[in-house]
Amino acid sequence: xxxxxxxxxxxxxxxxxxxxxxxxxxxxxxxxxxxxxxxxxxxxxxxxxxxxxxxxxxxxxxxxxxxxxxxxxxxxxxxxxxxxxxxxxxxxxxxxxxxxxxxxxxxxxxxxxxxxxxxxxxxxxxxxxxxxxxxxxxxxxxxxxxxxxxxxxxxxxxxxxxxxxxxxxxxxxxxxxxxxxxxxxxxxxxxxxxxxxxxxxxxxxxxxxxxxxxxxxxxxxxxxxxxxxxxxxxxxxxxxxxxxxxxxxxxxxxxxxxxxxxxxxxxxxxxxxxxxxxxxxxxxxxxxxxxxxxxxxxxxxxxxxxxxxxxxxxxxxxxxxxxxxxxxxxxxxxxxxxxxxxxxxxxxxxxxxxxxxxxxxxxxxxxxxxxxxxxxxxxxxxxxxxxxxxxxxxxxxxxxxxxxxxxxxxxxxxxxxxxx
Amino acid sequence: xxxxxxxxxxxxxxxxxxxxxxxxxxxxxxxxxxxxxxxxxxxxxxxxxxxxxxxxxxxxxxxxxxxxxxxxxxxxxxxxxxxxxxxxxxxxxxxxxxxxxxxxxxxxxxxxxxxxxxxxxxxxxxxxxxxxxxxxxxxxxxxxxxxxxxxxxxxxxxxxxxxxxxxxxxxxxxxxxxxxxxxxxxxxxxxxxxxxxxxxxxxxxxxxxxxxxxxxxxxxxxxxxxxxxxxxxxxxxxxxxxxxxxxxxxxxxxxxxxxxxxxxxxxxxxxxxxxxxxxxxxxxxxxxx
Ligand code: HEM
Numbered sequence: 124x125x126x127x128x129x130x131x132x133x134x135x136x137x138x139x140x141x142x143x144x145x146x147x148x149x150x151x152x153x154x155x156x157x158x159x160x161x162x163x164x165x166x167x168x169x170x171x172x173x174x175x176x177x178x179x180x181x182x183x184x185x186x187x188x189x190x191x192x193x194x195x196x197x198x199x200x201x202x203x204x205x206x207x208x209x210x211x212x213x214x215x216x217x218x219x220x221x222x223x224x225x226x227x228x229x230x231x232x233x234x235x236x237x238x239x240x241x242x243x244x245x246x247x248x249x250x251x252x253x254x255x256x257x258x259x260x261x262x263x264x265x266x267x268x269x270x271x272x273x274x275x276x277x278x279x280x281x282x283x284x285x286x287x288x289x290x291x292x293x294x295x296x297x298x299x300x301x302x303x304x305x306x307x308x309x310x311x312x313x314x315x316x317x318x319x320x321x322x323x324x325x326x327x328x329x330x331x332x333x334x335x336x337x338x339x340x341x342x343x344x345x346x347x348x349x350x351x352x353x354x355x356x357x358x359x360x361x362x363x364x365x366x367x368x369x370x371x372x373x374x375x376x377x378x379x380x381x382x383x384x385x386x387x388x389x390x391x392x393x394x395x396x397x398x399x400x401x402x403x404x405x406x407x408x409x410x411x412x413x414x415x416x417x418x419x420x421x422x423x424x425x426x427x428x429x430x431x432x433x434x435x436x437x438x439x440x441x442x443x444x445x446x447x448x449x450x451x452x453x454x455x456x457x458x459x460x461x462x463x464x465x466x467x468x469x470x471x472x473x474x475x476x477x478x479x480x481x482x483x484x485x486x487x488x489x490x491x492x493x494x495x496x497x498x499x500x501x502x503x504x505x506x507x508x509x510x511x512x513x514x515x516x517x518x519x520x521x522x523x524x525x526x527x528x529x530x531x532x533x534x535x536x537x538x539x540x541x542x543x
Numbered sequence: 544x545x546x547x548x549x550x551x552x553x554x555x556x557x558x559x560x561x562x563x564x565x566x567x568x569x570x571x572x573x574x575x576x577x578x579x580x581x582x583x584x585x586x587x588x589x590x591x592x593x594x595x596x597x598x599x600x601x602x603x604x605x606x607x608x609x610x611x612x613x614x615x616x617x618x619x620x621x622x623x624x625x626x627x628x629x630x631x632x633x634x635x636x637x638x639x640x641x642x643x644x645x646x647x648x649x650x651x652x653x654x655x656x657x658x659x660x661x662x663x664x665x666x667x668x669x670x671x672x673x674x675x676x677x678x679x680x681x682x683x684x685x686x687x688x689x690x691x692x693x694x695x696x697x698x699x700x701x702x703x704x705x706x707x708x709x710x711x712x713x714x715x716x717x718x719x720x721x722x723x724x725x726x727x728x729x730x731x732x733x734x735x736x737x738x739x740x741x742x743x744x745x746x747x748x749x750x751x752x753x754x755x756x757x758x759x760x761x762x763x764x765x766x767x768x769x770x771x772x773x774x775x776x777x778x779x780x781x782x783x784x785x786x787x788x789x790x791x792x793x794x795x796x797x798x799x800x801x802x803x804x805x806x807x808x809x810x811x812x813x814x815x816x817x818x819x820x821x822x823x824x825x826x827x828x829x830x831x832x
Binding site for chain 1: 682703711814825
C-alpha cells in the first residue's frame, strides 16, 4: 500500500513541533483514521479488533489478579478463592480472566477460519499470516500455563500429561522434561516458572501483534472478493468513521456474548475438577484439556505411537505456516471456488469432530455391529486426522490445478455497485 | 449453503457429547434429579431462611467430619448470604473454641471464636480424618458445590447455555444425601463402604449422614429441628444443606447476577446505538454495505 500517502495535517503549533521530532500522532492518524479499508468487508473482518480487545482485557484483569495471587503449591488454590471471596470485584476479575481465555480462542478460531476461506494467507500476505500462526502458538502456551496457576486437579494433571509429551523424544526427551519441571515431577518450581512465563508471554504476544498489524497496514486488507484494491477512491473507505463504527458495534455484540458467560455461566466452559485442590496422589478419572485444545489433543491420541502423536499434533498446527505455498490456486477467495468451498466445510466439520474424539475415552465404541466394535474412538480420530492433513497436503495443492473457478469481479467497486 | 449448515449442525451435535466429561466415568450411576432452586436463572437469589436451615444442618451434622476452611463466621452476616445479624454471628462464633497464640509466655491457648475467625476444622489433619473415617478423607466444603458435577449428555449441555442451568453441584449433593439404598443383588459392598445410587461407582465411604436426624422409616427424630415451621423431611434437609453449600462456594452469586443484569442492559443499549450509527454512516456511501 505504498501509494497511499499520509494525509495527516498537524493543526496546532504543538502538533507541528512534535511531528517534526516524533511523528507519533501522524502514525496514529495514518493507521486508525485515514487508513483505507476495502469497502466490501463483512463482519468476519471485525474479529481482529475483537481479538485486540480480548488481549487487552486479559492483560488488565491478569495484572489485577497477580496483585492477590500466591504462586506456591500450598497457597495458590486458596489465594484464588481469596480473590473470589475477599477482594472487591475479585470474582469479576477472575471470571473475566478465566472466561476471557475461552473468548480469545472463540475469536481466534473465527479469525483463522475467515483467513482460510477467503485465501487471506496468499501473496502478498504470507508474512502477515505466519505472524498469525506464531500468535496462535504463543496464545496456546499462555493459556496452558495460565490454567496451571489455580493449582486444581486439572491444572496439575493437565500439566503432567502435557509436559510428559516431551519425554517421547529419544535421548533428549527425559532431560527436557526434567528441565521443564525444574525437578523430577510437576511441583513448586514448575508452578513458579509457569507463573513467570504466563506473565511474560502476553507481552510477547502484544509485540507480535504489533508486527502483525504493521504487516497488515503495509499490504492492506484482503476482502470477500479476494481482488486487490485497484483504485483507492472507488474501492476503499477511510478507517474512521466507517470501520471504526462497524468494529465497535461488533465488539459490543461480542461483549454481550462474553458477559453472558461471565455473569451467568462462569463455570460452564471450565471443569469442575479444577475446584478440587491438586493432589499428586489421586489421578482424576478423566484428564481432559480445555475445550480449545481438544482437536489437537484428538490428533495426538489418534497416533498409537507417543512420538508420532506428538509430531502429528505439532504438524497439525505447523502445516498452517506453509499454506501460502500449499494452495496453488490463482483465485484467492473461496466464494469463487466451488470445490474448495466443500473441502473447507469438510475441514471445519472434521476439526470439530476431532475435538469430540479428544474429549472421549479412547476405547469408546463409535460404530458397533451387534456387540462387535467396528470403530472405536481412536480409529475414528485416525480417519479424521487423515482427512485433516489431506485438506492441506492434497486438496489445496491439487485444486489449484484442476478446479474450474467462477468468474471473479474486475474490482471491489464492481462487486458492490455492479459492473458498469 | 443449506447442506453445509445442516452438516455443520450435525457435526456440532456429535461434538456435543464432547463437553460431557463425566459421561464415561459413570458406570450405572443414576443422574441426579433436577431440583427447584431459588437461586437459579438470571435473577435468582438465595432464600435466606433456606440458607439458615442449611447452615443448621451443616453445623449440627456435617461439621463433625467436613471442614469449611475458606469461610469465616463473619461471612454469615454479609450481604447475599444467610442474613444472620452481626449479633447472632458474634454469639455463634463464641460457641467455638479457637486456637490462638503464642502469648507472652510463648504458649498456644484456646479462646472463644470471633466473627473474623475461619470455621475450625473437625480434624487436625488429613491423616486424623482418614483414621476416623475408614481411610477416606471427608472433602472440605468451601467449594464442594462447584467441585462436583454430573454429565448432562448431549444435547442437554448445549441447551444449558440458553437455560443457564448450572446447578449440577447442588443437585448432585442433594441426590447423594437421598441416594442411600440397599445394594442390588449381586453387588457386594465392602465393609466401611455404603451403597449410593448417585455416587460414581456407587460405593461411598460416607455412611448416610442423615441417619442422625431420621429414624429407619424416614421419620424425623426431632420434628422441631427446624424452628421456622418447615417440615423436617429427608428431601427438605438435603435441599437446604445443598443450597447452603452453593452459597458457601459462591458467596457473591447474587451480586454477580445483579451486576450482570445491569451490564446486559447497558451493553444492549450501546449495541443498538452503535448499530444505528453504523447504518447512518455507511448510508453516506453509494451502494452502502
Ligand atoms: C494472552 C492472554 C492470556 C491468556 C490467554 C490467559 C489465560 C489464562 C487462563 C486459561 C487461566 C486459568 C483460569 C482459571 O481457571 O482460573 C489464567 C490464570 C491466570 N492468569 Fe492469565 N491469561 C492471559 C494473560 C494474563 C496476563 C497478562 C496476566 C498478568 C499480567 C495473567 C495472570 C494470570 C493469573 C494471576 C492467573 C491465575 C488466576 C486464575 O486462575 O484465575 N494472565 N490465565
